Each structure stands twice: as C-alpha cells, then as structure tokens.
Amino acid sequence: MLSDESMNLASIRQFDGLPREQVTDILQRISRLKVGVIGDGxxxxxxxxxxxxxxxxxETPHYNVPVVGERFAPGAAGNAAVNFKALGCEEVSFCSIAGDxxxxxxxxxxxxSRGIDDAFVQVEAGRVTPAYCKVMLHGLQEVRQEAPRIDFINQEGLSDAAGHRVVQQLDRMAEKVDVISVTDQLEYGVVGSIVRERLSYWASQGKxxxxxxxxRIGTFKNVVLKPNELEALRWYNGSSKHQQATESGILKAGLQLSKQAGAPCCITLGEKGAVWFENNEMILVPTRPVPPPIDIVGAGDSFTAAFLSAWGTGCTGPEAAAFAHLAAAVTVRKCGETGTASPQEILDRWDHSEV
Structure with missing residues (x-):
C-alpha cells in the first residue's frame, strides 16, 4: 500500500483503454440486456x-411571464432509464413512487412514450411527484436567460408501508432483469433503509x-458504488461543506468506501477520468478531453447507464468505466439539454478520440 505522501493518480496503475472491436462487441451485447432502474423519478x-x-x-405592479412553449421529460432516475434505452438495451423497467x-x-x-416499462411505478395518494421546472426567458435580439427553477418536492419520507410496497415492486422487477441501477437523489426520496436492505439481498443473490x-453513498452494502469525487469526499470527511479535493484524499475515500460497502467502488473525476477500487487495489481509467462548449448536465446518468450496461455484459470494472467515458463524452457536447448517447454516437466518439 502506498504511503499518504505518495498516494496520487500518477502513482497507481492505469487502464490502457478499449479497442474499437471491443466497443462494438459491448454494444452488440447490450442490445440483449434487460435493465431495471429504481429510485427518485x-x-x-x-x-x-x-x-x-x-x-x-x-391588478398588481408586476409584468407577467407569458409561456409560449413547454416540453417535459423524465428526470433523475427517469433520465437514467432514458439513457439505458438510448444505449439500445433490450428492455428497460422503472420502479419508483409517483403521486396521484x-x-x-x-x-x-x-x-x-420512450419505450420504458412503468409497470413498477407505485402511485401513492398524497405523495408529491417531484419536478424541476426550468423557466427560460427569451428577450430582444435572441437574448435568453434561465430564471430561478421551480421545484415540486416532498417534505417527509415514505411511510414504512409505502416503503414495503416499493420493495414488492422491486422484487417483481428484479426477477425479470439482468442488472439494476439505483438513483438516490432526493432528501425525502424512494430509496430508504427498507429498499437499501432489499438491494443488498439481491446483490447477495448475484444481481x-x-x-x-x-x-447517502456510505449507507449501501454489497453493491457497486458510483459517487463523484465530491460525494465521496463529503462521506469520507463527514461534512456536507465544500472540501478541497486532493488526489490523496479521493483515493483514501475510495478505498474506505469500497471496504465499508464490501464491494467495488468507482469514483468519477470529471476530465481526469475515474478510479476503480476493488479488493484494496486502485486503477485509474483516464478519459480524453472534450473541447468546449460543453454542458455537464446529465453526464453522470450517461456514465452510470453505460458503466452498468457494459459491466452487466461481462466487462471488468475498468473496461466498463472506459466504455462509460465514451458515453459521457457524447452527452457533455449536447448543450442546453439532458442528453443521451446512442451506439453510433459512442462509436463516433471513439473514432474522434483516437485521431
């Protein structure tokens, strides 16, 4: 084990990357994958x-905000599901709670409408369906500015009875899928202790x-964890305040997080790539820089979907992370939208990155 003084990205083993033939093979195998997504829709x-x-x-001394166009799309865990579908997975099922x-x-x-099975979405009377409403103000000379977002939120967690109903839907979904993606995003969301325990059970069964x-990245057991560097450091330092992200601190956090979970961990580092932690070993999976303009909104969902899809087809952790970098590199180039990456776009990205 490296000493604290010498622990940095340059000191650990580096993954060399994927040949194009392997990327093509992964995409072909993904087309036969059945995916389940659970979390905060x-x-x-x-x-x-x-x-x-x-x-x-x-009536009032205010100017109105005249809305002339609107569109909507699945967000949070819903966006993760959309990313799996865009990758070409055979089936994508979604498990969550929605309000009536x-x-x-x-x-x-x-x-x-996007081909995602919503049969495992439980509708709960009195529950708020979370929403992020983004108001885009258009002015003279094509000036555009985003106003403060309007959020619909829940102010308390699920009851035990509702949590058990989610677990029942999770069990039904787990029986039919090959892999499960979990998005735990909201303070009062779907993935409570009851759901976490059941996920640990399914992981013990080989799922x-x-x-x-x-x-809450540190509260899961027996499942692969995919935090970004700030989420990992917040858990490791026990504080939600902004922490200076040192390479040594990130590596120590990943090792400890993997040990506590009893499973591998993959920490994403933005333009530096990702680090895979498994059995007290660390492997850097670098990514190639993407020229501006870029928009990182949704890149995490694209990475997670591509990573789990590749891992679910038999790739090692570093191979899956390298594949996921290709998908995220596609998404960040789609400015002003929560983008996805298609198989052809991933192949095009590989061709461009190797020029």
Missing part, C-alpha cells in the same frame, strides 16, 4: 417565456447493482 419541465410579449398586470397528481401522470406518459447516491 422526477419530471423535468421546460417553460419558454417570450418576455417581449409581457404586459403589466392591471398531474406531474405523476406526465412522468408515466413520458416514460411510456449486478450499481448505486448513484447524492447524500
């Missing part, structure tokens, strides 16, 4: 307002499971 809404048509209200509200109906519609958790 949200609705992403985009409202476009033409401020040149705004008028002063007769207009956002819940739109979320289920958005999933079904391949990867977890992406914003604030």
């Amino acid at each position: 949200c609705l992403d809404m985009y409202w476009h307002a033409d401020m040149t048509a705004s008028e002063l209200s007769r 509200d207009w956002r819940g109906h739109l979320l289920k519609e958005a999933l079904r 391949k499971i990867v977890v992406d958790s914003r604030d």
Whole structure:
C-alpha cells in the first residue's frame, strides 16, 4: 500500500483503454440486456417565456411571464432509464413512487412514450411527484436567460408501508432483469433503509447493482458504488461543506468506501477520468478531453447507464468505466439539454478520440 505522501493518480496503475472491436462487441451485447432502474423519478419541465410579449398586470405592479412553449421529460432516475434505452438495451423497467397528481401522470406518459416499462411505478395518494421546472426567458435580439427553477418536492419520507410496497415492486422487477441501477437523489426520496436492505439481498443473490447516491453513498452494502469525487469526499470527511479535493484524499475515500460497502467502488473525476477500487487495489481509467462548449448536465446518468450496461455484459470494472467515458463524452457536447448517447454516437466518439 502506498504511503499518504505518495498516494496520487500518477502513482497507481492505469487502464490502457478499449479497442474499437471491443466497443462494438459491448454494444452488440447490450442490445440483449434487460435493465431495471429504481429510485427518485422526477419530471423535468421546460417553460419558454417570450418576455417581449409581457404586459403589466392591471391588478398588481408586476409584468407577467407569458409561456409560449413547454416540453417535459423524465428526470433523475427517469433520465437514467432514458439513457439505458438510448444505449439500445433490450428492455428497460422503472420502479419508483409517483403521486396521484398531474406531474405523476406526465412522468408515466413520458416514460411510456420512450419505450420504458412503468409497470413498477407505485402511485401513492398524497405523495408529491417531484419536478424541476426550468423557466427560460427569451428577450430582444435572441437574448435568453434561465430564471430561478421551480421545484415540486416532498417534505417527509415514505411511510414504512409505502416503503414495503416499493420493495414488492422491486422484487417483481428484479426477477425479470439482468442488472439494476439505483438513483438516490432526493432528501425525502424512494430509496430508504427498507429498499437499501432489499438491494443488498439481491446483490447477495448475484444481481449486478450499481448505486448513484447524492447524500447517502456510505449507507449501501454489497453493491457497486458510483459517487463523484465530491460525494465521496463529503462521506469520507463527514461534512456536507465544500472540501478541497486532493488526489490523496479521493483515493483514501475510495478505498474506505469500497471496504465499508464490501464491494467495488468507482469514483468519477470529471476530465481526469475515474478510479476503480476493488479488493484494496486502485486503477485509474483516464478519459480524453472534450473541447468546449460543453454542458455537464446529465453526464453522470450517461456514465452510470453505460458503466452498468457494459459491466452487466461481462466487462471488468475498468473496461466498463472506459466504455462509460465514451458515453459521457457524447452527452457533455449536447448543450442546453439532458442528453443521451446512442451506439453510433459512442462509436463516433471513439473514432474522434483516437485521431
């Protein structure tokens, strides 16, 4: 084991990358993969307002925000599901909780319209379907600016009864899928202790499971963890405050996180790549830089979907991370949208990165 003083990215083994033939083979095998996604399903809404048509209200001293266009799409765990579908997976199933509200109906519609099975989405009366509503203000000379986001949120966690109902749906889904992706994003979300325990059980039965958790990455057992560097450091340092991200600190966090979970861990490092931790060993999986302009929104979901898809077809952790870098590199070039990566786009990215 390296000393703290010598522990940095340059000191650990580096993965060489994937040949094009292997990328092609992975994509072919993904086309036969059945994926289950569980977690916080949200609705992403985009409202476009033409401020040149705004008028002063007769009742209040305010100008209105005239919405002239809107679109919606699955967000959070829903976006992860969309990414699996874009990769060409044979089947994608979605397990979550939705409220009996207009956002819940739109979320289920958005999933079904994209070919995602929503049969495992439990509708709970009195529950809020989370939504991120982004208001885009359009002005003169094609000026565009995003207003503060409007969020619909829950203010308390699931009841034990609701949690058990989620577990029942998870069990049904797990019986029919090859791999399971977990998105634990919201403070009062779907993936509580009851669900975490059941995921650990399914992992013990040989089900391949990867977890992406914003604030609770250290509470999962027996499953592969995929935090970014800040999430890993927040857990390791026991603080939600911003921490200086040193390479030594990240590596120590990954080793400890993998040890505690009893499973491998993959920490993403943005443009530096990712580090795979397994059996107290570390492997750097570098990525090639992507020229600007870039938009990192959704890149984490693309990485997770591609990583689990490749790992689910039999790739090693470093091979799966290298494949996932290709998908994320496609997504970050899609500015102003929560993008995905198709098989052809991934092959095109490989061809471009090797020039």
